[in-house]
Amino acid sequence: MNILIANNRNITRGEVSLLAARLSTKHKVTVAYMEQDASFKGLAFSYENAPVHVNQVSGHSAEGVAVFEFGSYPADMISIMLGEIMRHDPPDLVICGISNGVNMGPDIYSSSNVGMAIESTFFGIPAIVIATEYNQGGNSITHLEPVIKFVEKNLDKFANLELPAHTFLNINVPRVEKYKDIKGIKFTHMGKSNMKLEYIERTCPKGRKYYWSKIASQENMDKGGEDDKTWFDQGYISISPISYDPTDLEGIKSMRNLAREAK
C-alpha cells in the first residue's frame, strides 16, 4: 500500500518516526509533518495570509521513507501533499497522527488531526485520525506499541472501507500497557460535553494583564450514553465516523416556517 502519515507536530518527537519505521517494512510510506507544533488549528488554511514553505528532508531512520517538512497550517500540508506533491501517486490511506491527546466530543472541531482528515476526504482519499495518551520523556516513548499494532492489523480495512463520501474515522485508543489490555472496539458517535475554553488571567511585570488558554476542562454530558468518551473511559477503542457536512436538515424545516411567516 501507499501510505501518507501526517502529523501536526515535529517529527523529532518520535511518534511519527516509530509508526513510519514499522509500516515501511511492508508498505510505501511518505511522512509529512509541521516544522513547529501546530496543535488546535482545526481546518485553518494560510489563504492569502502567508505562503506555505515546504522542505523535503533527508535522513529518516527508515529506508525508503520520503519526508516533507511544512510551515503554515496542517490542512495546507495535506492539501499540498495530495494536490501537488503526491498528485501522480496518490496514497491509499492517510493516517493523521499518532496524536498524543485524544480527540472526542466538541474537541474535534479544533483538532489539527481532524482538520487534516477532513482535508483528505476532500480529495476522496480514505483517512483515519489516530490518537492516544502516552508518556514521553527523555528518549523513551511508552504506551505507543499497542496503538501501532492496532493500526498495522487493520490497515487494509481502513484503506478499503466503503464509507459514505467525505467521511473519515476518528479513532481513540486508550492508554494500556499491553495490547491484550485493550477491552475491545466500539463504533460510536461524537459525544457531547460542556466543553469550556478557560483562560487563566495573569499580570506581567509591567502590570498589564495577559491570558493563557487552558483547554482541558470538560465534563461528559452523555454519561451512561453510547458516545466516544463513555466507551473510551471504560477501556475501549472508540471509532467514530465523522463527516464535515454539518447542515441540520431538521433545522431547515423550522427555518422554512420562519421564512413563510415573514412573507
Next chain:
Amino acid sequence: MKSLKILLTNERGCFDAGILALARVLSTRHRVCIVAPLQPNAGIGHALTTAKPLRAEQYFALSKVKIFGVNGTPCDCVGLALSCLLKSKPDLIISGIDSKHNRSETILSSGVTCSSILGTVHGIKSIAVSSDMGEVTNENEFMPMARAVNTLLEGWYNTLQKDTTLNVNFPKKFNLKKIKPTHITTNIVENTYFHEVNPFNQDYYWMKNLPTGYKLDALEDRGDIYWLKQGYITLTPLKYNLTNLDAFNVLEKSKISV
C-alpha cells in the same frame, strides 16, 4: 423584542466596517460588547492560540459599545470573552458581518462560522452573518445590511434550536422577501496552489484564492451557492454533531478488530 446581551466577534478585526456597523445598529436596543481579533484572520477556522499568551486591549471607538481587541483568533475571542472579559453570560453571539461569503464546505475553515459554532458548543445561541461586499471603504455601506440583521434577529433568535448554529449569507443586493433556508453546497472545493521558489532555492506554495477552486457543478446542488446567485439571503442551520450515522452499517460489517 426584549433587550439582549450580545457578544459580537468577527474574523477581519475589531475595527472592521461590518462589525462596527452591526454594533451601532444593535446597540440601540441591546447591550452589545465587541471582542474580536486585532488582525485579519481569514481562513483560520477553529484554530486556537495555545503557544503564546493572549492580550485583550480595550478601545473606545463607539460610545455605547465596549470593544476589546485580542491578539488571537476568532475562537480565542469567544473563549476569552466567556471566560474572562464578560461579566455575565451573553444571550447571543453574532459573528460578522463578514465582507466575504462563508458558505458551502469552506465554512469549517471560516473564522466567522467557527466562532459561532464555538458559541453553540458553550450552550449560547450563535449566528454567523456574512455578505459579498468585498473591499469596503466606508462603514455606511454596511448599514442597510446591519439594519436588516436587526429586523430579522427576533425570528432567528426564537427559531434557533439548542445545539444548532445559524449561518447566514447576504447577497450583494438583498431583499427581505427573498430568504431561503437551505443546505451547504458540498463536494465543490478543490484547493490548488501556485508553486514558487524563493531566492534561497526553497519551495513554497501560495493558495489560489477561491472561488477559482470551485468545480463547475456547484450550482446543480441547489444549496447555498445556488440561492445566493439567485439573490436570496440564505439561512443554514448547522448541527453541532458531525457523526455520519449512515456509516455505521459499513463499520459493523468491516471486521475491524483488536
